[in-house]
Amino acid sequence: MTDFLLELRSEEIPARMQERARADLEKLFVAELGKAGLKADAITTYATPRRLALIAKGLPQATEAVSEELKGPPQGAPDQAVEGFCRKAGLTRDQLEVREVKGRATYFAVIDTPGRETAAVIAEAIPAVIRAFPWPKSMRWGDASTSTESLRWVRPLHGIVALFGDDVVDFEFAGIRSGATTLGHRFHHPGEITIGSAADYVEKLRACHVIVDGAERRGIIALGAKMAANQANLSLVEDDGLLFENAGLTEWPVPLLGRFDEAFLDVPPEVIQLTARVNQKYFVCEQDGKLTNAFVCVANIDAADGGDRIVAGNEKVLAARLSDARFFYETDLKTKLEDLTPRLEKIVFHEKLGTVADKVDRVAKLARWLVEEGIVVDSSSRSREGLGEGVSAATAASPASPPPTPPAGGRGELADMAERAARLAKADLVTGMVGEFPELQGLMGGYYAAAQGEDPRVAEAIRDHYKPVGQGDDVPTAPVTVAVSLADKLDTVAAFFAAKEPPTGSKDPFAVRRAAFGVLAITMANALRIAVTEPLDRAWLAARSTMFVWSNEISRVEADWATAIAKQGGGVFDFIEAFLARSGIQGADAENWQKDTLNNYELFQSEVLNFFADRLKVQQREAGVRHDLIDAVFALGGEDDLVRLLARVKALQAFVGSQDGANLLAGYKRAANILKKEGWGDTASDRHDEGSNKKTLSYTPEPAEDALIRALDAAEPKAAAAIEDEDFEGAMAALASLRAPIDAFFDTVTVNDTDADKRAARLDLLARMRDAVHRVADFSKIEG
């Protein structure tokens, strides 16, 4: 068995592409060798800025000879068939053999493929690998680029090392002859070096100041950066992304600590960190948990002077960057957020949904409403722990009983703050700092709000209103923030449905799914008791109203007036009526608009809850909540209180996981199957008068039948009462009491009795049992 070494040496490969390139190299190499029936015992790949390498261990010297037999048509078959077979086998007719198969003379092709030297296979495989390499971006270069057919690579490719054992696998590709020589570190060891075999590759390069293993370089950087910080009595702010990036920019990483003027610490720490990270790829340091005036850069060289000049140079660059950042910060501070908001009228949010200013107005009104309706309440009237601190979205809260009604006085103040925060929340989009670093949106608004003396709760809401931005992000719990964040997200969901741009398949250009996820996370984390369709309806009305204004059918003042009336009336018909009454449009235009609005509303109504159900499934997947159980509860219909819904799902999950639950489910399925087979109506009451369940039987029931009737008589009111109290465990327990009677019923009672009365009564009994179960969840949706 022999080892193979491949090195593809090029000009600097972008750091972000190196990890993926390693995986691609392995995949393509394995596939190419696999075509020849070759498989290595183990494959290792390496990437540095200047090389991609692969070591395949344990390859045979040659591939095995293969003899393959193909059975063809019988002798005497039409020529066409025989010729087709020859083509497939790659033989001529006279090369075919004839054998007896069940008494018929039949053509056979015997294809002998002799073994090939592995080196020869590799010599063909490597060019194929290079040609097929899926770089995210590739280029042409040099003399050959006179043709667009010339080789494309991520950057100019200069050398190929290909060694099978100690021998060069000799081939030429795109003007490059394979060999055994490569280059070491660009500055430490600029000359050529000769590799002996796969076994000495890593160490030979190390001796020439190249650490080929990215994981080792990351380790050196992680440790070196930490030590550099520790020596200065600081702690490093660790950052995996930076680790990979710096390892992808260096063959010989040397972390170095630098400083910047303490005066820059007046700038928000996030800004400093971002400037250092994004523009310069530096780590930052902390002292006593606070950002301090030090950074760690990673050089690609062991400098002769120990790195003093390198540090000085980097310090200067960072200082220039930070003074730019400070300039933005100080300039931004000179303008109040409310004076920036008129500029939001110039930023288009979406071509149908108006400007960012329009969105701000909708969100502000909705945020206020959420408070005024008592959906978002002041934390002082709640008994939750840890308010103000984020609750991880993945560990969404347990259900809670409805909160007490808050004192009315607090509600007004809270509503004012929510509206104020919402009106200022997007103003930072037009600040210099957010223009420079878009990822600081919200955060900068929070700083600027605090600086201009806004209530801390308002500043916090501005800062955090984009949260959560994904699974695992902090979920707001401070009431003002909750109101603004929730309103913003509800508006996004409803507005894009209104504009007929809901997400489809993998396409979600406006991040509507993320907004819906945010709605769920905030609702769960704060145990908000909210019938979610209600604010969604309001948001939809407001969005349609903007659309109407935006398409120039009605003035903004008129539209606001009409929307207000519609919201008081509370329905889409009031909305349409109010709008048509106040706009100038008439006749066919009015009719079309009315039709379009109604259609859109119906679609919205029918789809938006399913949309949330799907989001809920994804959100709860990590928490281990079964998607089929979510369906089972959603299928009951009419449930738009997401907290209650989830509590129900969780109780259901616990129940079906128990022995009682599993057995009841089995009994339910058996009953449902019989009812389906017998075509017994959807519900018992479809077929009988009210109260028919309890009608006197025309015969004496069998003991098990009687027991089931009595069990249902007892369980039904208990389950109903428990559901009324939102005690879903209690409801499940009531159902569990049906388990033994239903088992006994199926064991001893014949449903399809020859007596038609008995048969009907027993089917009714099963239907009654099914309906009792359905009051808790649609068990037919449960898998397994």
Add this chain to the structure above:
Amino acid sequence: MTEPLSFQRMILTLHDYWSDRGCLILQPYDMEMGAGTFHTATTLKALGPESWNAAFVQPCRRPTDGRYGENPNRLQHYYQYQVILKPSPADLQDLYLGSLAAIGIDFTQHDIRFVEDDWESPTLGAWGLGWEVWCDGMEVTQFTYFQQMGGFDCKPVAGELTYGLERLAMYIQNVDSVYDLKFNDAGVSYGDVFLENEKQMSTWNFEVADTESLFDLFKKATAECERCIDAKLPIPAYEQAIKASHTFNLLQARGVISVAERQAYMGRVRDLAKGSCQAWIDKKTPEWEANFPGWVL
């Protein structure tokens, strides 16, 4: 340690270096432009099959970057040193590093890095792959392999090096303000030469320039460009495109172009530049095909 090079000595050293390596030493294009890439020696010469090696200094004007001479790092008028080598030589990186060594950068003491930075100019319908070259964390050069220009494939590909001269000089001379750079070795600073210019031009760019005339100029340059394209005169057409581009930059600095209009103006300039490149290609293709049998666009 030897005395660091003055600003003018650095330019002369680069001229010598690239001249010795077969480059024509050209003079700046005599029109206002935002980057050295606009020079016809780069844009138009990057197209077509013939070999082309040139180096030149190009003054660049970026009206919105003006800071009235108050920011030590930002100027509305500065210099780029541009080298274009077509086809890109196999040892382009080494040639480039040689030029850094020539102006006094010691690779045993400094950290040189090639950091991914792909270049794209929607205005010129051009793009390429390459890096920004870092010296101790500072970007000193844009290094690009042109793949397309004016929407056409570069066949062959040209390598383009764009040195930020002021930055490089600030680095070599170790000064914190561009105005403190030694321009020569006889006591003249960059500030002596350009500070007053920055103050006056910033004022004009931001406050004084007559927007009516500028709008008019934009319109006229646009019309003239199209006339030249129709007359099959790609070079004059391209000059008018450059003029329109700079006029647009001035209008931007005056803050009279709204966000909504901005895209439209940029699209207009792009169309002119592309149209000029197209006219250049139309004019030159017969010649290229005759002189380079087998070459196709």
